[in-house]
Amino acid sequence: MKKTPRLLVLLILGLLSAVGPFSIDMYLPAFKTIATDFDTSVDHIQLSLSAFFVGVAVGQLIYGPLLDKYGRKKPLLIGLGLYLVASILCALTKDANHLILYRFVQALGSCAGLVASRAMVRDLFKPEEGAKIFSMLMLVIGISPLLAPSVGALVVEHSNWHMIFIILAAIALLIILATIFLLKESYAGNKEMSLKPKAIVGGYWEVLRHPIFLTYCLVGSLASAGLYSYLAGSSYIMQSIYGLTEAQYGTVFAIIASALIIATQLNRIALNRFNSSEIARVANSCQLVVSGILLAGTYFQWINLPILVALIFFYLCCQGFTFPNTSALALSPFSKLAGSASALLGCIQMGLGAFFSAMVSYLHNGTAMPMVSMMALCSFLGLICYQVLPKILKINKD
Incomplete structure (x- = not known):
């Protein structure tokens, strides 16, 4: 295999990272349509989103040790194949519980x-x-929320929601081919590594008890959980409370999501002057301020749609600065256990995302309060972790 250009490698890695987000964002505009088709409620369909988060959280713990033992490509291709089959099953299902x-x-x-x-x-x-x-x-990942909801809305408008999952299956097939033919193996694997439960748990424990990993994993994961809270509640709020059509919701969703692209690229510039820890601290503090305004404004009912969109836009901007820096810091201490560290990082991120998105559904009361309160709580807990954990674990944040 010829050497793949660096830019193409980054593109494929970005696509691999974007599979999950695209799977989330593309069907959000179809929640009401799916609920009507299955003769159920929107909050019942929202559970399929929470189920997705739980699946990602659990699955990453499985793949981590496999990636460390067998290298990166073999487990990756098995996972992509499973995704392809499941996407087809989602397209063919005629029952809400089966969809979940x-x-x-x-x-x-x-x-x-x-x-x-x-x-x-x-x-x-x-x-x-x-x-x-x-x-x-994040340039590639950020395209997902820009394109996916609009594509999903157009598909529902001109075809049906089942076609969304057919398109996801086709995308998976293309990524599988790119992985096979264009992406070289980056790690041969450690054949001596044991996959016995005790050894796997020991590896994860070694990662989890590292103070740098624990601190930045929790800070970044709580920030991400705020984003997932928004994802869980935005469809109902934008369409049922503010009366947007599926197409209009897709457009607004894309505008808000552009904050991630803008912030992550500004982050690259900021890194030339500040270190990752400094940037993460400021971003986390700003996110708490924005979510506090959002919560107070929603409670006192002075927020209209433009203000809501603007505040969530700035909330996601903060996330765009937090995610890359906390991810890099959390993984920095590891080399041989990079797969396990990556898996544990993703598991905790998605686990918290699943919990807070499920709380948005559980607290559903026909207002925006469940969504904005969970967003604010995530920001508050993230800042607490950033300020308290380094002192307890005796690490230098800078």
Whole structure:
């Protein structure tokens, strides 16, 4: 195999990272249509989103040790194949509960791309490059929320929601082919590594008890959970409360999501002057301020649609600065256990995302309060972790 250009490698890694987000964003505009088709409620369909988060969280723990033992590509291709099959099952289902189950299986497949791409960044690039590389990958990941909801809305308008999952299956097939023919193996694997439960748990425990990993994993994961809270509640709020059509919701969603692209690319510039820890601290503090305004404004009912969109836009801007820096910092101490560290990082991120998105559904009361309160709580807890954990664990944040 000829050497693949660096830019193409980054593109493929970005696509692997974007499989999960695209699977989330593309069907959000179809929630009401799916609920009507299955004769159920929107909050019941929202559980398919929570099931996806749970699947990604659980699945990453499975792939981590496999990636460390067998290398990156073999487990990755198995996961992508599972995703392809599950996407077809989602397209063919005629029952809401089956959709929730198949979304869980689809997530188990998609998380292979998330874990492998992060581990490959750790394999291929020096630790000091990590935050910039993650910011570059966010260019590809960021296209997902820009395009996916609009594509999903157009598909529903001109065809039906089943076609969304057929398109996801086709995308998976293209990524599988790109992985086979264009992406070189970045780590041969450690054949001596044991896959016995005790050894796997021991490896994860070694990662988890590292103070740098624990601190930045929790800070970044809580920030991400705020984003997932928004994803869980935005469809109902934009369409049912503010009366947007599916197409209009897709457009507004894309505008808000552009904040991630803008912020992650500004982050690359900021890294030339400030270190990752400093940037993460400021971003986390700003996110708390924005979410506080959002919460107060919603409670006192003075927020209209433009103000809501603007505040969530700035909330996601903060996330765009937090994610690449906390991810790079959390993975920086590891080399041989990069796959396990990546898996545990992703598991905790998605686990918290699943919990807070499920809380949005559980607290559903016909207002925006469940969504904005969870967003604010995530920001508050993230800042607490950033301020308290380094003192308890005796690490230098700078």
